[in-house]
Amino acid sequence: MTKQKKYLTKKNPLVKSKINHVSSHLRSRATKALACHAAKGDFVLQECSECQYISYPPRDRCPKCWGVLTWKHQKRHATLLAETTIHSTTDLYFREHVPWRIGTILLDVGPTAFAHLHSNVQVGDKLKIHVMLDRSGNPALFAMPRKVTVNMEEDYQYSQFTASPKGKRILISDGRTEIGQKLTYELIKAGAEIVYLGNADSNLRFKGQDSISKHKNVKIIPLNLLSTKSVKKCSQQYGGKVDILINTASYVRSGSIAFSGKITEMQNAIDLNVNGLTRLAKAFCPAMSARSGDEERPAIAFLDILSIFSLTSHPDYASLAASSAARLSIINSLRSEMSLSGLKVFSTLIGPIEDEWHQDIPPPKVTAEQIAKSVITSLKNGQELTLVGNVAKDIFEKWSANPLLTMRETIK
Amino acid sequence: MKRYQKSYEGVSLCAPITIPYRRYSPETAHWWAGAALKELSLQTNLTANDIDGVIFSSFSSNPDTVVGIVQHLGLSPTWMDNIPTGGASGVMAIRRAARAVQSGDANIVVCIAADTNHIDSFQKTLDTFSRFSQDATYPYGQGGPNATFAIMTEYFMRKFNLTREEFGKIAIAQRQNASTNPIALMKKPLNMNQYLDAKPIANPLHLFDCVMPCAGAEAFVVTTPEVAEKFNLSTVKVLSTIERHNAFSEDHIQYRGGWVKDIDDLWSSSNYNPSDINFAQVYDDYPVIVAMQLQDLGFCENGKIKQFINDTDFTIMGDLPLNTNGGQLSAGQAGAAGGYQNVTEALRQCIKQPLGQQIPNSTKGLISGFGMVNYDRGVCTGAAIIKTDTIR
Ligand SMILES: [Zn+2]
Numbered sequence: 015m016t017k018q019k020k021y022l023t024k025k026n027p028l029v030k031s032k033i034n035h036v037s038s039h040l041r042s043r044a045t046k047a048l049a050c051h052a053a054k055g056d057f058v059l060q061e062c063s064e065c066q067y068i069s070y071p072p073r074d075r076c077p078k079c080w081g082v083l084t085w086k087h088q089k090r091h092a093t094l095l096a097e098t099t100i101h102s103t104t105d106l107y108f109r110e111h112v113p114w115r116i117g118t119i120l121l122d123v124g125p126t127a128f129a130h131l132h133s134n135v136q137v138g139d140k141l142k143i144h145v146m147l148d149r150s151g152n153p154a155l156f157a158m159p160r161k162v163t164v165n166m167e168e169d170y171q172y173s174q175f176t177a178s179p180k181g182k183r184i185l186i187s188d189g190r191t192e193i194g195q196k197l198t199y200e201l202i203k204a205g206a207e208i209v210y211l212g213n214a215d216s217n218l219r220f221k222g223q224d225s226i227s228k229h230k231n232v233k234i235i236p237l238n239l240l241s242t243k244s245v246k247k248c249s250q251q252y253g254g255k256v257d258i259l260i261n262t263a264s265y266v267r268s269g270s271i272a273f274s275g276k277i278t279e280m281q282n283a284i285d286l287n288v289n290g291l292t293r294l295a296k297a298f299c300p301a302m303s304a305r306s307g308d309e310e311r312p313a314i315a316f317l318d319i320l321s322i323f324s325l326t327s328h329p330d331y332a333s334l335a336a337s338s339a340a341r342l343s344i345i346n347s348l349r350s351e352m353s354l355s356g357l358k359v360f361s362t363l364i365g366p367i368e369d370e371w372h373q374d375i376p377p378p379k380v381t382a383e384q385i386a387k388s389v390i391t392s393l394k395n396g397q398e399l400t401l402v403g404n405v406a407k408d409i410f411e412k413w414s415a416n417p418l419l420t421m422r423e424t425i426k
Numbered sequence: 427m428k429r430y431q432k433s434y435e436g437v438s439l440c441a442p443i444t445i446p447y448r449r450y451s452p453e454t455a456h457w458w459a460g461a462a463l464k465e466l467s468l469q470t471n472l473t474a475n476d477i478d479g480v481i482f483s484s485f486s487s488n489p490d491t492v493v494g495i496v497q498h499l500g501l502s503p504t505w506m507d508n509i510p511t512g513g514a515s516g517v518m519a520i521r522r523a524a525r526a527v528q529s530g531d532a533n534i535v536v537c538i539a540a541d542t543n544h545i546d547s548f549q550k551t552l553d554t555f556s557r558f559s560q561d562a563t564y565p566y567g568q569g570g571p572n573a574t575f576a577i578m579t580e581y582f583m584r585k586f587n588l589t590r591e592e593f594g595k596i597a598i599a600q601r602q603n604a605s606t607n608p609i610a611l612m613k614k615p616l617n618m619n620q621y622l623d624a625k626p627i628a629n630p631l632h633l634f635d636c637v638m639p640c641a642g643a644e645a646f647v648v649t650t651p652e653v654a655e656k657f658n659l660s661t662v663k664v665l666s667t668i669e670r671h672n673a674f675s676e677d678h679i680q681y682r683g684g685w686v687k688d689i690d691d692l693w694s695s696s697n698y699n700p701s702d703i704n705f706a707q708v709y710d711d712y713p714v715i716v717a718m719q720l721q722d723l724g725f726c727e728n729g730k731i732k733q734f735i736n737d738t739d740f741t742i743m744g745d746l747p748l749n750t751n752g753g754q755l756s757a758g759q760a761g762a763a764g765g766y767q768n769v770t771e772a773l774r775q776c777i778k779q780p781l782g783q784q785i786p787n788s789t790k791g792l793i794s795g796f797g798m799v800n801y802d803r804g805v806c807t808g809a810a811i812i813k814t815d816t817i818r
Contacts, residue, residue, distance in 0.1 A: 037565055040553060045561040071562035071801060077675075096584075096679055098569070098576035100628045104549045105568030114567040118577050118679050118802065126678045128566045128577075128802065154565050 035106035035307060036150040036356040044072035045153060051085060052145040052153040053398040059123065061086040070125035091122040092141045094157060097131060107149065110307070114171065119143065119157055129155040132169050146175040146396055151353035167394055176396035177258060177315035177358055180205030185256040187212045187239060187294055188263040190220040192369065193319065196382040197262060197389055202231045204390050210252055212237030212263075214244075239263050239290030245297045253301035258315045260389065263290055264334075266321075266371040271332045280333040287337035288344065291318060295348050303355035315393060316352070317360035318345050319385065322406040324363070325413045326424050330374060349398070360398050362389055365405030378404050431695050434664035437524040438654045438815060441470050442770035443645040444781065446609040447758040451542045451641035455487035455761075456498050458540035462643040463499055466536065470647070470657050479505040479532025479648075481523055483515040483539040483762040485551050495538070505532035512762050513709040513797030514669070515539060516644075516769035517808035520793075521667050523648035534653055537769075540643035541761025548639050551761070558801035569628050571711070572636055574799050576628035579714040581679040583630065586721075590630060592735045593713035594621040596748070597634050597755055599740035600710065604752020606742065606782030611638060611758035634755070637711055642760030644770050651815070660777035661815040666695035669808040680803035683796060685722040693724065696811040700724045703811070704788050705775055706746060707768035709796040710753040715804070719794045723809060742783045751781050768793050769810075776814040789814040 041049075044060075051058040061068050064081030068088065076083055097117035103109055115131040119141060135141060140160040148154045156175060159166065167178055179201045186201075188194045189211030198209045211226065211234045227234050235252065238244040265286040269275030295316070302313035323331060324338035342361065349359035366372040368379045380403035392400040401407045413420040445461045459482070466472060480503045482492035490498065492508040505526050509515040516539070523535035552559070552570050567573055582588065598621060604610035616634060624633035647659070654661045668691060670684025685692075693699060700723065708719040717731050725746065726734035740748035751757050751771040754764045774780045775788040790813050797806040 038553070038560070038568065040560045040564075042557050042561050071558045096577045096581040098573055098580060098628045098630075099626075100567040100569035100573050100576075101626045102572065102628065103568045104552070104570065105564075108568045112567070114569075116566040116569070116573060116577075118581075120678050126802070128563055130566060148565060152565060 035110065036354065037107045037148050037152070038105065039150045039152065039353070041152050042072060044074060047085065048072055048145060048153040049147060049151065052147050055144075055395055055397040057088055057090045057143065057145055058085040059088045059121075059125065060084065061088075068124045070121075070127050088121070088123050090143045091160070092119040092143050092157065094118075094131070094135055094137050094139050094141055095120050095126065097137055110309070111174065117157065119155070127155055129157040130171055130175075132156070132158045132166070132172055134159045134163060134166070134169070147358070147398060148175060149356040149358075151349065177360070177393040178204075179258060179390065179393055181207050182257040182314070183208050183210070183255050184258045184260065185210040185212065185252060185298075187237060187259070187261045187290075189213055189226070189234060191262060192222070192382040193367070193385055194262045195222045195226050196386040197260065198226060198229075198232055200386040200390050202229070204394070206231065208233060210235050210256065212248070214238040214240070239293055240285055242293050245293040249297035249301065253298050254305070256298065256302065257311065257313050258317065258393065259294070259298055259302065261291055261294055261318045263287075264319070264321070265337070266331070266334050268330055268371070268374050269333060270329055275332055280336070283333035283337040284340070287320075287334075288340045291341055291344055295344070299348065299352065299357065303352055303357045306356040313357060315358045315360055316348070317362060317389060317393070319362045319364060319389070320345075322363045322365050322401070322409050323424075325417070326409060326421050328424055358396070358398070360392055360400070362392060362400045362402060363406050363410065365403035365409070380406070431666060431691065434524050434528070434667075436650055437527050437664055438649055438651045438659075438661035439520065439646060439664060439773055439812065440649065440654050440659040440661050440777075441466060441645075441647040442773040442779075443469065443643075444609065444767065444770050445643040447611055447640045447642035447760050449543070449611065449638065449640050449758070450545060452544065453542055453641070455484045455540045455542050456490070456495060458542055458641060458643040459484070459487075459495055459538050460499055462538050462540060462645040463536070466645055466647070470659060472534065472536075472647070472657065474501055476534050477501055477536050478503050479523060479526055479535030481507045481509055481519045481535060481537040483509045483511070483519065483765065484541050485512065485761045486541045486543075486547055503532065505535070510762075511765070511797045511806045513711060513765040513804070514795035514806035514808045515762055515797065516766040517667065517793055517795040517810050518669060518806075519766070520648065520664060520769065520810050521669060521808070524664055527648055527650060533649060535648040536645060537648060537766070538643065538645045539761075539763040539766040541641060541763055543639055543641040543761070556798075556800040563801055571799055572628045572631055574802060575712045575714060576631045578680050578803070579635070579712065580630055582681050582714050582718065585681050586729060586731050588717070588732050590622060591618065592717065592732055593635060594618050595735055596713040596716050596740065597621055599744070600749045600753045601756045602741050603747070603750050603782065604756030607751045607757060609781060610752040610756050611640060612752070612756045631712065635712055637754045637759035637764070640758035640760050642758065642763045644760070644763040644766035646766070646770055646773060654816070658818050660779070660817045662773050662776045663813045663815045665698070665811040665813055666692050667808065667810040668692045671806050673807070681718070682722050683718060683804060684807035685719065685794070685809055689722065689724050692809055692811065698790060698811060702790060703792050704747070704790045705750060705772070705785050706748050706792045706794070707772040708749065708792075708794040709765065709768060710749055710755050711759065711764070711796075713755070715796055716748070719796065723792065723794060742785055747785045747788075750775060750783070750785060765795055765797055768795065772812060776812060777817055
C-alpha cells in the first residue's frame with residue numbers, strides 16, 4: 015500500500031506559517047550538470063569515452079583509465095541492496111520530513127548509489143531509478159518499484175519531488191483559450207480540487223464559457239495580465255490559496271521585423287508574454303513561496319507554457335520569438351530565486367499550435383489536448399522542462415547539439 | 427609485488443597525552459592543540475626548542491593546517507606533516523614519524539590531534555567533509571555518517587548473521603571499561619535492555635551505537651631510545667604497521683576494510699599471532715566497525731565474527747581487553763583526536779600509566795585505525811603492533 019498524503023480543507027489563519035527549509039544546495043559542478051538532464055526526466059550517468067566504464071557519483075575524470083567522461087543515457091534498472099530509515103538529522107529540511115528511507119542500490123549498468131526509496135520497495139527488490147530534482151532544484155536518485163501499482167505516485171517521499179495536481183488548488187492565468195480550458199478539464203480529471211480560471215475581460219464572452227463555467231470544480235475569476243492592478247487584486251484574493259499556478263497566456267501574431275510586422279504587435283507581445291508573466295510572478299510568487307514549506311496544503315509549483323522559438327528566434331513570428339526568449343529568461347531567473355524557498359518552477363516548451371494564429375506554419379502542429387496532457391505529466395513526474403510536439407522536440411535536440419546552427423536553420 | 431617492510435629499530439613511542447574532553451567548547455582547535463603541548467611540556471620537560479618534528483591532525487582548524495599551528499604555537503621544526511585522515515590518522519602518524527626519526531630528518535616528533543566542538547561544528551564539518559558526500563550522500567536524508575553506517579550495519583548483520591545483541595555486547599563492554607576512566611564522558615553503566623530499547627537514530631542504529639561528538643586533544647611523541655632516556659620517558663616499540671586506502675572499491679557495500687589486503691604482512695613482520703596480543707585498541711565510531719576490524723585483523727576466522735563476539739570477554743579483565751579507555755563510544759569522539767586516542771591509550775597500557783584500570787598483562791598491543799567515510803564507505807585503514815620497551 016502506498017502511504018497517502020492527507021489533505022486538510024483549510025489553513026488556520028491564526029497559525030503562523032512555518033519558515034520553509036529546502037535541502038542543501040551544495041553540489042559540485044559535475045552534479046549540477048546532472049540536474050540539466052534530470053530536468054528533462056532523462057536518466058543519464060557518466061560514461062568514459064575511452065574505456066566505457068560507467069561511474070557514480072559524478073566525477074571529472076574516469077577512475078579506471080583517467081579518460082574524459084560524458085553523460086550518456088543508461089538503463090534505469092537496479093536492485094536494492096540495503097536500506098535504512100533515518101530518524102535523526104541535523105538538517106533543517108529533513109528534520110521536518112523524518113522518518114525518511116534511503117538505501118544503497120546496485121544499478122544494472124554497474125555502479126552503486128544511495129537513493130531515496132519509495133515505500134513499496136524492499137531489500138532485494140528490482141527497481142526503476144529516476145533522477146529527480148529535489149526541493150533545492152538539485153538532482154537526486156529516486157528508487158521506484160519496477161512494477162507499476164495504483165496510487166504509486168502518491169507515496170509521501172516521492173511527492174516531495176513532484177507537483178501532482180491531485181487535491182490541489184490551481185490557478186490558470188488565461189481561461190479564454192482552448193489550451194486554458196483543455197488544461198482545466200485534464201487537471202480536474204487528475205484530481206485537482208479546484209481550478210481558478212482567469213478571464214481578462216468579464217464583459218466579453220468567450221468560446222466554451224458556458225460549459226466550463228457550470229463545472230463545480232471551476233471558478234472563473236477576473237484576471238488580466240496586462241493590468242498590474244488586476245493581477246495584484248487577484249493575488250490578494252487567491253494568492254493564499256493557490257497551490258499550483260499555470261501561465262497559459264500568450265500573444266501570437268505572425269510578422270517579421272523589417273517588412274510585415276508592426277511595432278504595436280511587438281509591444282503587445284512584450285506586454286502580455288513578458289510583462290504579463292512578470293506581473294504574475296511578482297504578485298503570486300512571494301505568497302506562494304512563503305507557503306511552500308507548509309505541512310498541509312503547501313504551494314508547490316509555478317508553470318509557464320511558452321514557445322520553442324524562445325530558443326531559436328523565428329523570422330516570420332519575430333515578436334512571438336523575441337518575447338518568448340525574454341519569457342524563458344524570466345523563468346530561469348525565477349527558478350533560481352524560488353530554489354531557495356522550494357517552490358518548483360516548470361517550463362513547457364511548445365511547438366506551433368493548431369489555431370488561427372499559426373495558419374502560415376505547415377504541420378505537424380500541437381493540439382491543446384497534447385499540451386494539457388504534457389503539463390499534467392510534467393507536474394506528476396516533477397519534470398521541470400517538457401517539450402510538446404515533434405517540432406519542439408526536434409528543435410530542442412538540434413539546439414542542444416548546436417545552438418548557433420539551429421538559429422541559422424530557422425532562416426529560410 | 428611483495429613488499430619487505432624495514433624494521434622500526436631505533437624508534438620509540440612515548441609520552442601519551444590526553445586533554446580531558448568536553449561535550450562543547452567555545453575554544454578553537456588551536457587552543458586545544460596548545461593545551462596538548464602545554465601538558466606534554468609539563469610531563470616531559472620537552473620545550474619548543476627540543477621539538478624538531480610536528481604532525482597535526484584536525485577537522486576544525488580551518489583554514490589552518492600544520493603550518494598554521496606551527497606558527498601559532500611558536501614551533502620551528504625541521505620536518506612536519508599534516509594528516510587529514512580522521513580515524514586512520516593516529517596509525518599513519520606513527521608510520522610517518524617513525525621513518526622521519528629513523529632517517530634523521532627529525533629527532534623528536536610530536537604528533538598532535540586537536541578538535542573543538544562548537545554548537546554548530548558537527549553540521550559545518552559534515553557540510554564541507556567531501557565532494558562525494560555533498561553530491562551523493564547528504565542530499566539523501568542528511569543523516570550524516572549515521573545513515574551511511576546504518577546501511578553498512580544492516581548489510582553486515584545480514585551477511586554475517588549478526589543481531590543487535592552482538593553489537594550491544596561490544597558497546598556494553600566498552601562502557602564497563604569506561605567506568606574506570608575518570609575522564610570518559612559516558613560512564614553510566616549500560617545494560618542490554620537499555621541498549622536495545624534506546625532511541626532509534628537510523629535503523630538498525632540506535633543511540634548507543636553512535637558516538638558523542640566532543641572537543642579534545644591527544645598527543646604522543648616519536649623519538650629515539652636515546653632521547654627518551656635523556657628525558658626519562660617510558661618507551662614502546664613499533665613491531666609492524668600497515669596502511670591501505672580505497673581498497674575493495676568493487677564491493678557494493680563495505681563489509682571489509684583495507685586491512686584484509688595486508689594482514690599477513692602485519693603479523694609476519696611482527697613475529698606474533700593474534701592470540702599473542704594482550705589487548706586491542708581499535709577505531710570505534712560504530713560497533714560494526716569494531717566487529718569488522720576484529721574479523722579483518724585475524725582475531726577470528728573470516729565469517730565467524732558472531733561466534734567470536736559471543737565467546738570473548740572484551741572488558742579490561744577479559745580475554746581480549748578492547749578499547750580499555752571506553753573508546754569513542756563511551757569516552758567521546760573528539761574529531762580527529764578520535765583517531766589518536768586508540769594510540770595514546772595503547773601506549774598508556776604498555777607503559778602502565780592507564781587513565782583507568784590497568785590490564786594485568788599488557789606488553790603487546792594492537793592499534794587499528796579506520797577513517798574518512800568520504801562517500802559510502804571508510805576509505806583509510808591502518809594498523810600497528812606495538813610492544814612495551816622500557817618502563818621508567
Ligand atoms: Zn575510462
